[in-house]
Amino acid sequence: MRLDPLLQDMAAEAFATCFNTRLDADQFPVQKTRSEFPGERTIVCFPLARYSKAAPDATANTLGKALVEADGIVLGYNVLKGFLNLELDPKYWTDWLLGEAADTAYGSREVGSAPHVMVEYSSPNTNKPLHLGHLRNNFLGHSVSRILENRGHKVTKVQIINDRGIHICKSMVAWKQFGNGETPESSGIKGDKLVGKYYVAFDQAYKQEVASLMESGMEKTEAESQAPILMEAQNTLLNWERGDAETVALWTTMNGWVYQGFEDTYQTMGVEFDKLYYESSTYITGRERVLEGVDRGVFFKRDDGSVWVDLTGDGLDEKLLLRKDGTTVYMTQDIGTALLRFEDFPDLDRQVYTVGNEQEYHFKVLFLVLAKLGFSQAERCHHLSYGMVELPDGKMKSREGTVVDADDLMAAMFDIAEDIAKEAGKLEGLEEAQQKEIFQRVGMSALKYFLLKVDPKKNMTFDPKASIDFYGNTGPFILFNYVRGRSVLRKMEAEAIPLPHSGLAAPTEDEIDLIGLLHDMQEVIDEAADTYNPSLVANWCYDLTKAYSSYYQDHPILNADSEEERNLRLVLTERFTRCLNRGMHLLGIELPERM
RNA sequence: GCCCCGGUAGCUCAGUCGGAUAGAGCAGCGGACUUCUAAUCCGCAGGUCGAAGGUUCGAAUCCUUCCCGGGGUGCCA
Numbered sequence: 001m002r003l004d005p006l007l008q009d010m011a012a013e014a015f016a017t018c019f020n021t022r023l024d025a026d027q028f029p030v031q032k033t034r035s036e037f038p039g040e041r042t043i044v045c046f047p048l049a050r051y052s053k054a055a056p057d058a059t060a061n062t063l064g065k066a067l068v069e070a071d072g073i074v075l076g077y078n079v080l081k082g083f084l085n086l087e088l089d090p091k092y093w094t095d096w097l098l099g100e101a102a103d104t105a106y107g108s109r110e111v112g113s114a115p116h117v118m119v120e121y122s123s124p125n126t127n128k129p130l131h132l133g134h135l136r137n138n139f140l141g142h143s144v145s146r147i148l149e150n151r152g153h154k155v156t157k158v159q160i161i162n163d164r165g166i167h168i169c170k171s172m173v174a175w176k177q178f179g180n181g182e183t184p185e186s187s188g189i190k191g192d193k194l195v196g197k198y199y200v201a202f203d204q205a206y207k208q209e210v211a212s213l214m215e216s217g218m219e220k221t222e223a224e225s226q227a228p229i230l231m232e233a234q235n236t237l238l239n240w241e242r243g244d245a246e247t248v249a250l251w252t253t254m255n256g257w258v259y260q261g262f263e264d265t266y267q268t269m270g271v272e273f274d275k276l277y278y279e280s281s282t283y284i285t286g287r288e289r290v291l292e293g294v295d296r297g298v299f300f301k302r303d304d305g306s307v308w309v310d311l312t313g314d315g316l317d318e319k320l321l322l323r324k325d326g327t328t329v330y331m332t333q334d335i336g337t338a339l340l341r342f343e344d345f346p347d348l349d350r351q352v353y354t355v356g357n358e359q360e361y362h363f364k365v366l367f368l369v370l371a372k373l374g375f376s377q378a379e380r381c382h383h384l385s386y387g388m389v390e391l392p393d394g395k396m397k398s399r400e401g402t403v404v405d406a407d408d409l410m411a412a413m414f415d416i417a418e419d420i421a422k423e424a425g426k427l428e429g430l431e432e433a434q435q436k437e438i439f440q441r442v443g444m445s446a447l448k449y450f451l452l453k454v455d456p457k458k459n460m461t462f463d464p465k466a467s468i469d470f471y472g473n474t475g476p477f478i479l480f481n482y483v484r485g486r487s488v489l490r491k492m493e494a495e496a497i498p499l500p501h502s503g504l505a506a507p508t509e510d511e512i513d514l515i516g517l518l519h520d521m522q523e524v525i526d527e528a529a530d531t532y533n534p535s536l537v538a539n540w541c542y543d544l545t546k547a548y549s550s551y552y553q554d555h556p557i558l559n560a561d562s563e564e565e566r567n568l569r570l571v572l573t574e575r576f577t578r579c580l581n582r583g584m585h586l587l588g589i590e591l592p593e594r595m
Numbered sequence: 596g597c598c599c600c601g602g603u604a605g606c607u608c609a610g611u612c613g614g615a616u617a618g619a620g621c622a623g624c625g626g627a628c629u630u631c632u633a634a635u636c637c638g639c640a641g642g643u644c645g646a647a648g649g650u651u652c653g654a655a656u657c658c659u660u661c662c663c664g665g666g667g668u669g670c671c672a
Contacts, residue, residue, distance in 0.1 A: 553627095
């Protein structure tokens with residue numbers, strides 16, 4: 001039994017004996033004791049006073065005495081006002097270290113012991129390279145996937161590729177007009193960057209055409225719709241929808257360039273997908289299912305032919321599902337995609353969508369629609385909503401060239417890691433490939449931790465000038481202390497010292513703090529799974545690391561004064577590195593052995 | 596207009612299912628490397644928790660109103 005429920009049970013028992021009143025165990029508020037008082041757990045006795053019919057501090061004293069006499073894990077107590085601080089038997093902590101914490105599976109559950117969940121993330125448009133906002137999305141989605149998997153869920157990671165529509169046609173038209181057959185191979189430009197370049201080229205040409213049309217006397221709105229290059233793009237879209245061979249061929253080619261470019265970026269980011277869905281195929285399913293829904297009376301058709309869903313009974317509005325010309329909207333496509341996924345994976349219990357918070361309304365509607373179509377999974381579906389990554393002076397704007405490119409940023413992080421490592425000079429003697437691997441892990445840890453430590457729902461600020469730090473509350477700080485711990489354990493093995501299984505010294509106050517943090521891991525990662533919130537894991541990793549760092553600084557481990565102390569410190573170090581490894585893995589961060 | 600989210604130290608963020616004197620990092624100042632990795636540690640300084648009311652033994656946390664910022668709001672995605 002975990003500590004807090006155990007103490008609650010003991011308290012309920014003792015309270016019944018002392019005051020002749022039996023309360024439920026969860027009526028005893030247990031919290032961590034503030035560090036300035038002796039003890040590890042505190043029972044807040046103010047709310048108990050009305051049942052004990054005694055003052056809070058008197059109640060606390062009576063209860064504390066009874067808990068000590070109960071001959072359990074409580075050795076002593078102290079009372080301040082209504083706060084009953086319990087001083088636990090140090091043996092409780094060493095037993096825990098050698099018990100639950102010794103299990104290498106501590107903190108995880110068997111995969112498949114919880115239902116199958118699908119997590120969608122990334123899902124970028126195919127007209128622009130990935131930027132900082134996508135990094136937050138990908139890291140979040142990937143981390144949540146791992147957190148759910150750790151919780152025992154079977155997890156399928158997917159993304160929807162928005163490969164259809166006017167945006168890719170614009171790039172196609174511009175490439176045909178200005179590209180001279182340029183390819184990623186011929187130019188050495190990454191595929192997504194190349195297509196993005198023509199998307200920009202389209203926009204520039206379009207603006208010029210609009211301007212010259214207006215100079216020759218045309219109204220602005222007319223010029224904007226009559227510009228030849230835009231009409232060409234619209235024509236391309238029509239050709240694509242008709243299945244015109246040449247258009248489809250170019251579309252396939254250019255989308256292929258983009259995907260290859262994205263794939264390279266995903267590889268660097270360390271994220272992956274189990275299955276891809278393509279909007280170009282799911283929107284048709286969506287239209288079919290919406291029309292079926294009309295037949296079943298779930299949706300209704302207006303006189304003009306448009307199809308709607310009535311959500312006024314759910315406190316929302318009426319929402320358009322098909323335009324009057326029969327074409328699909330975003331919602332139609334998402335309905336189709338969702339239904340396809342439930343068909344592809346009949347055991348799927350829910351879907352989690354990692355999408356920015358500007359689409360909260362959209363997902364509220366989507367889940368209601370799925371419920372109306374008879375999918376009971378809908379009530380467990382979750383929109384993993386996250387805030388924007390903003391620059392100090394506001395949003396990233398592609399027109400103003402303030403977009404922070406994902407590839408550039410990652411490369412910059414690797415460079416910084418390399419500079420710092422070379423200055424420290426601790427990697428000399430390692431092969432170049434090994435060094436490079438370390439630079440990448442350290443740089444990536446800085447970036448991932450920076451983006452994941454903030455509560456997903458909050459907007460966050462990224463200052464390109466201040467850059468991302470490698471000191472203080474950062475990924476590299478956590479890695480550094482992991483490396484220090486591992487270094488000790490390597491030396492332990494080199495000296496043929498076995499990892500102790502008994503004979504631990506009684507832990508001191510700072511050691512109990514450290515054990516307490518290790519003990520917290522279970523609750524933290526459970527809550528992170530329940531709330532789809534990696535920032536809880538990130539902050540726990542930091543708290544744990546900070547405690548270890550401070551401890552490491554002034555406690556010799558292998559050269560401890562006594563064998564019992566050395567045993568305890570070695571076990572602590574082993575548990576620290578292993579638990580930290582689990583936490584960081586859940587964030588998608590890989591730990592180096594040296595740095 | 597209505598709905599959702601945020602507002603905590605100069606800056607970036609924790610803490611928010613009510614509990615003790617609100618915590619970290621960065622930036623500033625002062626210390627600590629003959630030792631298992633100093634990308635570290637220790638100390639100092641820094642706060643009307645957006646504002647005002649209310650509930651409570653107790654409010655950054657719950658309720659009401661207001662202010663500021665962001666987002667959304669039937670044929671963009």
